[in-house]
Amino acid sequence: MNVDELFEGIRKRDLRSVSRSISIFEDDLQSSKADELMKRIYPITGRAHIIGITGPPGVGKSTLMGRLSKRMKETGKDPALVAIDASSPFSRGSFLGNRIRMQDSLRENGIFMRSLSNRGFKGGLSLSALGAVKVLDASGFDPIIIETVGSGQSDLDIISIADTTAVILAPGLGDEIQAIKAGIMEIGDIFVVNKIDREGAFLAMKDIQDTLSLGKSGNWIKPVIGTNSLTGEGLDELINEIDQHKKFLGNGSGRDTRPTSELYLLLENRIRKLIESYVSDDESTADIVSLVRSRKIDPYEASEAIIRKSFGHVGKN
């Protein structure tokens, strides 16, 4: 399909065009096509509310996301989902398992969902996730929900393109503490304790509330909600809080910062990629690496040497 066909397909919400377009943003071989496509769709984006869902593994994010989207559909919204699976660091392959967890909800309600795998160069995922969000936005989906595993820089990057971020935790896993340590308390706008039928759920909610009240929260008071993704309990409350947060953003200045954070995200990742390509293309780098390996020079000196080799002509300091 060429860019014209894809663009028309996206506008008519032909799912094959939508999903093919997302693939194009995943694949660097197609980067010129991606740039061309973005030029076409960008003007018709910006309508969708972007919701980020993050949290440690095992708290039931996928199931919750499935139920949440189903409930949204029932209440007249038109959600689409993007879920990110971790890839194997050894083979770069991945098992895109999130889909199975929400399959039933998707199937019953005809909800579009796309898995992306976390792989390739650092930041590659952010670029494809951003592309996926734009395509879905251009197709008229609203909201768009992105799920990430909640660890590492690329996850935090993705969350930065969301308007509203919900952090999902569960009782009994010691996650509350872990979450605070990992710094995901700062990025959340809404906190969810899933599996509230479990022992310790109430305490977990209280813990989070206490922690939140210590930090400064600006004008938005971060709510803590209990949910049960198996029974659907708490979903309406969560949807309501998401709506409230959207309203809050609409009143303040929150939302108009998104284009700039998108720009910085792209810039940062593209620069990093550019730099990496310079460095890895330089053949003599290998010699320096082998000098370090045989302990002939120290890593500090080596890195300096590589930078001088690669970017000497750009000018130092």
Added chain:
Amino acid sequence: MSGGEYLADGKNQSLFKDKPIKILLAKPGIDGHDRGMFVLARAFRDAGMDVLYAGLLPTPEDVVDTAVNEDVDVIALSLLNGAHLTVFKKVMDLINKRKIDDIAVVGGGTIPDQDKPKLEKMGITGNYGPGTPLKVIIDHITERATEARSRKNRN
């Protein structure tokens, strides 16, 4: 030896450099024998592919919807309950109806030799039985994925 080494000597590295082969494994019938599927899922992942599993008892519609939404390169169908001629055909009918020509379909399971030409005629290749070396399967999938991806990338 890990599955990963298989792909390393394969030819079409560059086509899949940024975006690995994406494959959907499905048993689109009433058949819960998933041992082989899980072995394949791991082997494919270790060979560097992005692997999706359609879960238990998907309908042919579920399989094709998932394949389209995820824009996979290959659908791998397997059945051990003897219903392959009926059920695989339903999947192919949907694919043809939706005019999809850039997703390859391969088959496997307990498929008698005399059924293989019928499946091939529908466009389902491979049709490997128990005991087939993983390398044979992975090579075949790589070949079919290359066709599919090239079709996807054309303008």
Added chain:
Amino acid sequence: MDYDDYYSRKLISLKERIPKENHERELWSEKTLEPWNNSTGYEEGNFENSSGIKSDYYYNSEDIPKDTESSDLGKPGEFPFTRGIYPNMYRGRLWTMRMFSGFGTPEDTNRRLKYLIKHGESGLSIAFDMPTLYGYDCDNDRSHGEVGKCGVNVSSLKDMEVIFRGIDLSKVSTSMTINAPAAVLTAMYIAIAKKQKIPLNQVAGTVQADILKEYIAQKEWMYPPEAHIRIIRDMMTYCTENVPKWNYISISGYHIREAGSSAAQELAFTLADGFYYVDLGIKSGLSVDDFAPRLSFFFNSSINFFEEIAKMRAARRIWATVMKEKYGAKNNRTMLLRFHTQTSGYTLTWQQPLNNIVRTTIEAMAAVLGGTQSLHTNSYDEAWALPSEQAVKVALRTQQIIAEETGITHTIDPLGGSYYLEWLTDQMEERAYEYFDKIEKMGGMLEAVKKGYIQKEIAATSYRRQMRIENGEEVMVGVNKYKEENEKPIGILRISRKAQENQIQRLARVKSTRSEKKVEESLSRLEEAMKNPDENLMPYYIDAVEAYCTLEEISNVGRRVFGGWKEPVIV
């Protein structure tokens, strides 16, 4: 009864019991083995079985606890039943040669059952097709192409009436391989017995109904685990009171093994399932000696001969010990682990299929030496399709040859006392308790299954094994060694499409002649009962099948009330 930390304490004492040093072998190794190996340039090989147990060069009396004979073995028919559950074993009565069968239509199955009865068989065994196993009717879209394929189709009581037409249920015992809808099929069997005016206390048979292993291995469920377990509880309490000869659970390791587990995992997970059902019975107010004697087991017999025999012996010992020590069983029958065995389907190869006869023979011998109560031998063409008549006959003859020509049956547990086998039995036992301990610490078997822990353990073993086969570390003759080109295909059995058409027509007739009012009433009563966890569902199931509600209509009530279940992602 002492519940707390039973398994971890048991494990510690077991580890203390098993000898760790072997002076004789060390001396031998220095004096005889090493010079030999050095002079011949022998490189240490990897002699490991499926359970990851490595064998030594040879075994001697130092490898087993001093008092093994008196405390670990016992005598035939005596605690802990390691040597066999009956005092005279096969000298008194051979194992039951139970050949599992299910054919396309109820009419075919009826003919087959009558043929078997005519030839002296009283233990009937029925396999069902996939739609029946998942609680779908033959006219559901999903069933298309699968009706009658892997067994007989039952969509309503009418089909069961045809299957048992002209068969006196008071004279036979029927084993039905059915799990998720087991309560509905039990209700149908009871309904037929009632029509034949047979008192329920004379109705004998078995349903598999082991739902835990469905979540673990076979993946044939309809509802979340808790809902199925509640239905099992209802069967347990109803049958204990009303149908005392009904074996409402056959706890199955077979499928766990076929899903790729090791022998030790099969042993551990199957017994852990068994203990879960014992806990369930006790929790629902039954006394262990009243219901546990009705529990029976179903194991796999695979190709590593000694490993399989050790597994079966260890299973008997563990069950008897735990029933006595942990659950306070008083009655010997409660402690007996009775089991059916089927030879391994996984070891059958599609290549050079006649070799499968040899594999099945070896596996069948292991089952007999392991003391099984009944045995199904696989047919050599089963890697291809449902077995042909010729292949089934060879499989049955295999059992008859073992039973009547070899002399294996002349004495009880003939391999007992072998240093190697006793050591191996201890090793299997220890590995089982290691799992029991781990599972107990995870909050019990149901939790472990819901978390996907058991499934992950099995998938990891299965993948490791596949890799070993791929790189030739593990040999499968004809598959990765001694291969042949251009093998000739063997003749196989095909089920005609007619089975499906016949079934759909019969179901349409049933639906057009039954009273819709009765159907609706019985289904809504069932729905109300399902919503009340204290209600026993069995009478409602019987009521519904008698009103000719279909299997799917009945199953759908549960799908509405309980919902479905998504398995944890385990790759």
